[in-house]
Amino acid sequence: VQIDRIFTNSSNLSGNAIVDFINSLTEVSFEEIESSQNAATPRMFSLQKMVDVCYYNMDRIRLEWTPLWAVMGEAFNKIATNPNLAVVFFAIDSLRQLSMRFLDIEELSGFEFQHDFLKPFEYVVQNTTDDDVQEMCIECFRNFILTKSSKIKSGWKPILESLQYTAKSSVESIVLKTYQLVTNDIAKEHFESVLAQDDSFAELVGVFREITKNKKYQKLSLHSLEALKKITQKIAAICFKEDSKQLLHGKDL
Numbered sequence: 001v002q003i004d005r006i007f008t009n010s011s012n013l014s015g016n017a018i019v020d021f022i023n024s025l026t027e028v029s030f031e032e033i034e035s036s037q038n039a040a041t042p043r044m045f046s047l048q049k050m051v052d053v054c055y056y057n058m059d060r061i062r063l064e065w066t067p068l069w070a071v072m073g074e075a076f077n078k079i080a081t082n083p084n085l086a087v088v089f090f091a092i093d094s095l096r097q098l099s100m101r102f103l104d105i106e107e108l109s110g111f112e113f114q115h116d117f118l119k120p121f122e123y124v125v126q127n128t129t130d131d132d133v134q135e136m137c138i139e140c141f142r143n144f145i146l147t148k149s150s151k152i153k154s155g156w157k158p159i160l161e162s163l164q165y166t167a168k169s170s171v172e173s174i175v176l177k178t179y180q181l182v183t184n185d186i187a188k189e190h191f192e193s194v195l196a197q198d199d200s201f202a203e204l205v206g207v208f209r210e211i212t213k214n215k216k217y218q219k220l221s222l223h224s225l226e227a228l229k230k231i232t233q234k235i236a237a238i239c240f241k242e243d244s245k246q247l248l249h250g251k252d253l
Contacts, residue, residue, distance in 0.1 A: 007049050011056045015064035018057060022068060025050050026075040033079065033087055042087050047079065051094040058102060062111065069116060076120040081127045088133055095120060096140045103148040103155065114155030125162040131171050138166060138177050145185050149193065156194050160186075160203035167210035172217060179220050182207045183227050191234055205231065 010021060029046035036042030054072055057065070080091040102117050125137050141159050144152065152159075166178045186194060187204065194200045208231070211217075211224035 007052050008056060010053050011060075015060070015067070018053075018060075018064065019067050019071060022050065022053060022071050025053065026071060029075070030078070033082060033084070036084065036087075038084050040086060042084055044087065044090060047087075047091065047094075050075065051098065054098055055101065058098075058105065062113070065113075066116075073116070073120050077123045077127075080120065080124045080133075085130060085133070088128070088130070089136065092121075092124065092133065092136055092140065096143065099140070099144065100148065103144065103151045106151070107153045112154040114153055115157055118155045118158040122158045122162045122165075126165050131169075131174060134166055134169065134171075134174055135177065137162060138174070138181060142181055142185060145181070145190065149190050152190075152193065153197060156197050156200040157203055160194075160200060160207055163207045164203065164210050167207050168214060170216060175211065175214060175217055175220060178207065179211055179224065183223075187227060187231060191231070192238075195238070 010018060013021060025046055029044070029050055032043040032046050036044075050072065057068060060068065076091060076095055080088050080095070082088055082091075099118060103114065105113070107113050121137050121140065125134055128134060141162070144155070144159070160182075163178050163182055166174050169175050169178075182204070194204050205228065208224045208228045212221045212228070214221060
């Protein structure tokens with residue numbers, strides 16, 4: 001119990017102290033994981049405590065949170081691309097749970113907390129050598145969109161950048177899941193939410209572009225072209241609606 005208090009009370013540490021604490025904790029977690037090598041049940045006590053500390057300190061002000069997450073984000077990048085898949089799946093699932101909690105915190109205008117927090121998913125998708133890991137990340141994105149879509153703001157960009165990468169996959173199931181997610185769950189249900197975020201619309205178009213360029217799956221390429229056509233029509237409709245509003249208010253187009 002007293003050992004647990006070290007971690008639960010970490011929220012009382014100063015900004016500099018918590019960074020030093022998490023630096024030391026991540027180093028120990030690396031050593032534990034390295035010592036486990038390819039064990040089916042690797043040593044992950046410190047990794048679990050790292051996740052706990054992140055949860056306990058999530059409400060810190062940006063000035064303190066940014067350097068803290070810089071350390072933890074790099075740690076997740078390293079751990080979630082470890083050769084031991086037991087470690088990788090634990091890390092990604094932990095990141096998913098933390099992200100669900102983090103998305104409940106309102107992101108103020110001009111800040112990009114979500115972008116920074118979800119960035120490790122993009123790193124993992126691009127650097128993993130295992131198809132199951134990419135599919136797990138796609139499922140995490142689906143989970144975020146189904147349960148927290150109304151709260152996603154700057155988080156759209158790393159999600160869509162990750163999907164651009166999975167759209168290039170040589171594995172049909174990954175490309176198909178990417179297409180289904182971006183078509184049914186994003187473009188169809190949350191188009192205006194994506195459009196409201198700077199650069200996110202370009203990333204959305206980029207996902208469809210990559211699927212279209214993936215010559216290995218011509219049927220999906222054709223479907224992607226059709227989806228791009230529908231997006232163009234949506235943009236035209238939104239522009240027409242805005243122009244009509246301006247006319248009603250006597251404004252010049």
